[in-house]
Amino acid sequence: MWNDSNKYDRGVNTFSPEGRIFQIEYAFEAVKMAATAIGIRTEEGVILAVEKKLPSRLMDPTSVEKIMEIDYHVGCASSGIAGDAKTLADHARVETQQHKFSFNEPLKVEAVTQSIADLATHFGEGSEGMKDKPMSRPYGVSLLVAGCDEDGPQLFVTDPAGTYLKYKACAIGSAAEGAQAYIKESYKDDMTLKEAEKLSLQVLKNVMEEKIDQHNVEVASVEKETGKFRIYRTAEVNDIIDTLS
Amino acid sequence: MWNDSNKYDRGVNTFSPEGRIFQIEYAFEAVKMAATAIGIRTEEGVILAVEKKLPSRLMDPTSVEKIMEIDYHVGCASSGIAGDAKTLADHARVETQQHKFSFNEPLKVEAVTQSIADLATHFGEGSEGMKDKPMSRPYGVSLLVAGCDEDGPQLFVTDPAGTYLKYKACAIGSAAEGAQAYIKESYKDDMTLKEAEKLSLQVLKNVMEEKIDQHNVEVASVEKETGKFRIYRTAEVNDIIDTLS
Amino acid sequence: MWNDSNKYDRGVNTFSPEGRIFQIEYAFEAVKMAATAIGIRTEEGVILAVEKKLPSRLMDPTSVEKIMEIDYHVGCASSGIAGDAKTLADHARVETQQHKFSFNEPLKVEAVTQSIADLATHFGEGSEGMKDKPMSRPYGVSLLVAGCDEDGPQLFVTDPAGTYLKYKACAIGSAAEGAQAYIKESYKDDMTLKEAEKLSLQVLKNVMEEKIDQHNVEVASVEKETGKFRIYRTAEVNDIIDTLS
């Protein structure tokens, strides 16, 4: 198996004899090594929570940007290569701004997600029809896209293959499997946003190697009532942590 | 045999000594690993039915888009790499819109199919005469294109080699062989669209590993009477499943 | 021999130490694996006949397009990669239309053939002086070009090397050798078009693995009297088959 695979994995966008594209599969591995991120959708809104791995205590934790606002009504949490996450988010920001400028209305959450997936799909040679020239390799990152529009609160997940799916709740990153199992057990369709907040951090607490505190996790939400995406202040995060078991 | 083949398969568009182009053959393998899709043409219209593989129960099944509308009178079901299917469908959508704009009439179903096959044929270096620059590798997807025009209901199948053929009924994907055999037995030239609906799901039920339900299959039809392509709502799918043996 | 050849065959357009260009030789192999096609020229016109390999009985045989009209007075039958045949024929169609538009007269049959051979010759890097950018590999197809102009009925054969030759009668494809031998025996310079029709299908019948019927062969002719190229309807094909021994 090994001997076969390594013959086909250097052409970035080439099929192996079994019909597989190894560079995409390897990019998934980059996500599997990355810090865990969790998204939970409720009727009242969507919660994003991510683990932050800090190389040094002398570092300013606020500069590790794992959750990024894309537009006032939509944001994302990333698991994988930080620079790739930023490139995809920047691309989505431009798309949302251009849409607002052209049509005088915000871009729908699914369309935001799709613009990310489009860029991710076209890695390899540049597709001239696109605004940004994609990278020569797949983007080594998955994004949890949380937003709110006329269809209510929504949670999408993009992956290195350029696929996006809609989820009620999802965990990505190194502890995805354990986290996903935990969420499945506890998720209820009628959860409140408050319960989702707590659940998301409870899950992170369980799967993180470090002791959870307000500096090594980040939380954000988009609320149906306000329609706004916002990243929580450290104090708020601390308050939720205090309620965990 | 193996030793020979692996010397020629990395040049994406190169002949082997036996006159074969391996990357295209490997792309066919990508289709053979993918979820099954079925198309059945009757005098009253065409039915498309596809299996949806859901990674998680917390996922919103409606976001797995296996059947896509191309124009009001034509759509497609895919088996293979999701991103490639979307690229081909998007290409066809642009072509149909441009045709309508230029000639004030819908593009015929075969022409829609041909625009997909054209893009698929020209993988490798970009052909400057085409609107979209094709990918550097073959598209790892087959599409069932179902539509209705002045020539009545029609079903076409495109493949990774850029060939398209017209079928009365066809199955593609991992269970293509078994499904095809089953359809062959049951297909009748004078079937009603209702019978085709039921047959398509009966076949999927037989070949799917998971138990069939309204969330893990998708159904669409184009009817001769209305000339419209539409994707079925979950309730409708459920109703058909209830009638299966 | 084998060990030597495989050192030189990956550069698509490179000489081996013996002065050979392997990719072109391999493309000839693609033709040798393909369904057989036959062309017979008489004083009254030219007959083209091809075998169609149908993957499934549920397929619409009319959608396997082995014979293509290029202009009202000229058409072609292909043996080899279907997509390559279509690309070459499309190229010839554009050339004939442009000629008619510029000079108000149909393009001569040899000039049609030459435009196909020109595109085929220039595989590899794109030659900027040409309208269509050629493929990165040789075209894996041979075409029988049949047409009628002021020089009377003519039959040309193009090959993957971009050479074209004029023939009285010719067979290409997997059974070329046997078919050619059979034609040579039976061909007469004063044959009627009717006799050529029958001979072409008799030859196909002899060399085909499947039993010949009106669905797995295609026939076309260009007649001197009318100067028109036309593809036979299934009923007509059937009538000829009924006369075979």
Added chain:
Amino acid sequence: MWNDSNKYDRGVNTFSPEGRIFQIEYAFEAVKMAATAIGIRTEEGVILAVEKKLPSRLMDPTSVEKIMEIDYHVGCASSGIAGDAKTLADHARVETQQHKFSFNEPLKVEAVTQSIADLATHFGEGSEGMKDKPMSRPYGVSLLVAGCDEDGPQLFVTDPAGTYLKYKACAIGSAAEGAQAYIKESYKDDMTLKEAEKLSLQVLKNVMEEKIDQHNVEVASVEKETGKFRIYRTAEVNDIIDTLS
């Protein structure tokens, strides 16, 4: 391990089977071999201090430019390939000038850092949307970016992966580990800039192989009071060294 890695490390921007990008990891090694640089942020300002390795006593030590001013309020110290550091700093200089020209205000320190990280991220193929075409390999350098704007004194660290993080204090280069440990012990949130000056050189003294003097280290600061970045004169450096234990 070794045998595996060397199969994937030549494609500059390609994933290995474990999801790693070796060229970026190797570029980090270039930083690990380089002279040490230290940055310490206090409420009063930021100190940068770097070791200078002088190939010859006949060399003019002032020409080894390890600390570079980017704008009047921001500068950087580098550890790694000198030419790469210069390219990144030049890029940042252009960005800051263009910003001032367009908006009549200085570019914020984080934005300066981000412009450096952006260029570093996009190594490999050139991204057409950027003003400078990035290099074909990762930039083999880390930068300590020190500046002062309306958010007060700030210290950022960029790395070969194009990531940037905000630090209170940080050491990079061959002695980063030892230096970092020493700083961690001694750093206090309420240090004065004078104390930071001394600490930075004390750390360098401890980790340098050569005896520290005013010619083989460089020091710079940005002060909150003046808002200005400036590189210390040799005499000033000498004065600090005299105070070291």
Added chain:
Amino acid sequence: MWNDSNKYDRGVNTFSPEGRIFQIEYAFEAVKMAATAIGIRTEEGVILAVEKKLPSRLMDPTSVEKIMEIDYHVGCASSGIAGDAKTLADHARVETQQHKFSFNEPLKVEAVTQSIADLATHFGEGSEGMKDKPMSRPYGVSLLVAGCDEDGPQLFVTDPAGTYLKYKACAIGSAAEGAQAYIKESYKDDMTLKEAEKLSLQVLKNVMEEKIDQHNVEVASVEKETGKFRIYRTAEVNDIIDTLS
């Protein structure tokens, strides 16, 4: 020797350690495998004669174009890859037409030859200063260029290295050596064109494997008296053959 050479022959335009360019040497091999061509210059004019290898008796021999007119006063016979010969001749035709258009006088025979050699020299990357973009490999063909201008009848020979030389008489192709020896014996400076006609076919007769007839050889001449290049009709060729011993 063999082991060494195959390390250097894949770069199309690269020196080997001994200062050789293997692709050019291999292209000469393509000429050595090809049908023989002969050129004889006399005071009265130049004769070209070539062997035609016919794949089938059902082929129209007139379509194997080994001798091509370039302008009314100059033509060429080729030995090697037919498509390459055509490309070079087409290039020369354009050059002669452009010259006539610009200067209102025919291009001199040596200048015609030089335009062919120029294109042949610049294989590899395209030289932007040239009208036609050259091929990526050397042209696998030698041409005998025969013409008449104010300097009288002239015969030039071009080869795959892009060199051209002036000859009194020359043979190229698979039987070049034997033919050359035969010509050398029989050539006289005061030969008539009639004698040269006969000598050229006599030589071909001696070296051809097939029995010579009017269909498997082609003859052309340019006469000093008329200054015109013309290809002989089959009957004329037959008449000469009848006179051979």
Added chain:
Amino acid sequence: MWNDSNKYDRGVNTFSPEGRIFQIEYAFEAVKMAATAIGIRTEEGVILAVEKKLPSRLMDPTSVEKIMEIDYHVGCASSGIAGDAKTLADHARVETQQHKFSFNEPLKVEAVTQSIADLATHFGEGSEGMKDKPMSRPYGVSLLVAGCDEDGPQLFVTDPAGTYLKYKACAIGSAAEGAQAYIKESYKDDMTLKEAEKLSLQVLKNVMEEKIDQHNVEVASVEKETGKFRIYRTAEVNDIIDTLS
């Protein structure tokens, strides 16, 4: 070690696992094989002296150009590949002329040096922002740049890595190590230009394999008093040689 290095040295601009860029290191080797060059800076001016290796006594020694004027106030001596030295010097000449034209003042010596280093740094892919497209490999040459501006006499040294440093005195080339040791011993900060002249040739005499004479060395100086760079006439060189021990 050797086995490892040769896996990474063919990509011209690629990191090895240890963070090294081998093509740059190999380019340094080209300098280490080249004829020795020496630069000595005094308060009164800068002296450049180089060894000239003459392939033949029949050669005109003045045509071996090792020292080149860049502008009236600055010049350079090279050690390494002659053509690369010329390319860098030509680049610097254009930069100085453009500066004078734009700003009506001579370009400062450090800026001249930097323009050389800039071109050298950007080997590999062309950086579009630069006037000259850099070479595909590193420049295999070091330059001693000597000049005089408002900051007085200055000596800079550029290397194949694109780094430049300021020196009081420096030797480059095959005998750099020995020469450097000799200079270090004899150099004094208050040397006169005359003493530097003599020292430079004394050093060359010591390290050269051939006997030194006025034909196999070249000398140049830039004097503070005149501010002019000039290359010495043979007679002048001879006069200095006569004074050597």
Added chain:
Amino acid sequence: MWNDSNKYDRGVNTFSPEGRIFQIEYAFEAVKMAATAIGIRTEEGVILAVEKKLPSRLMDPTSVEKIMEIDYHVGCASSGIAGDAKTLADHARVETQQHKFSFNEPLKVEAVTQSIADLATHFGEGSEGMKDKPMSRPYGVSLLVAGCDEDGPQLFVTDPAGTYLKYKACAIGSAAEGAQAYIKESYKDDMTLKEAEKLSLQVLKNVMEEKIDQHNVEVASVEKETGKFRIYRTAEVNDIIDTLS
């Protein structure tokens, strides 16, 4: 040694670990295999003499062009690949014409030589600032450039590395070493042009394998008196040969 070298010689413009560029060294080998050429400079003018290797007695010796006029006052003799010599000479012709057109004076001999060396230096990727795009490999030819301008008669030698040197007398090609030794013995600074004529052919006679005659050597001179470059007629060459010992 051999094993090492063959790892580095395929990148056309890449350093080996020892700092060597093998393609340039191999190009020198192409010169070492070529026919010998000799240049001798006297106070009265410069003589060029070259050996011509004729493949056949039926060839017109005047068509082997080893000596080429560049402008009325300067010409060159080549040893190496004929096509490369022609390309370089053509390049120099364009440069001299453009200079005359722009400045109304002939281009100096050294400047002519430099334009040839410039093109030769920049092999590999095309340098956009040059009029002619250089070849992808080094030019496999050395040129003896002989000319006369206000500085009197001059002889330059260019080589595949793009270096040019000024010589009193020089021999290049397969017999360079022997010829050079012979010239060195006989050369006198006060030779007449007549003596140089004789010496040049005497040397060729000594080193040629074939017996020297007026057809297998070429001679040219540029005289100080007339300032004109001219190629000798066969009779003149014959007259000199008759005087040889």
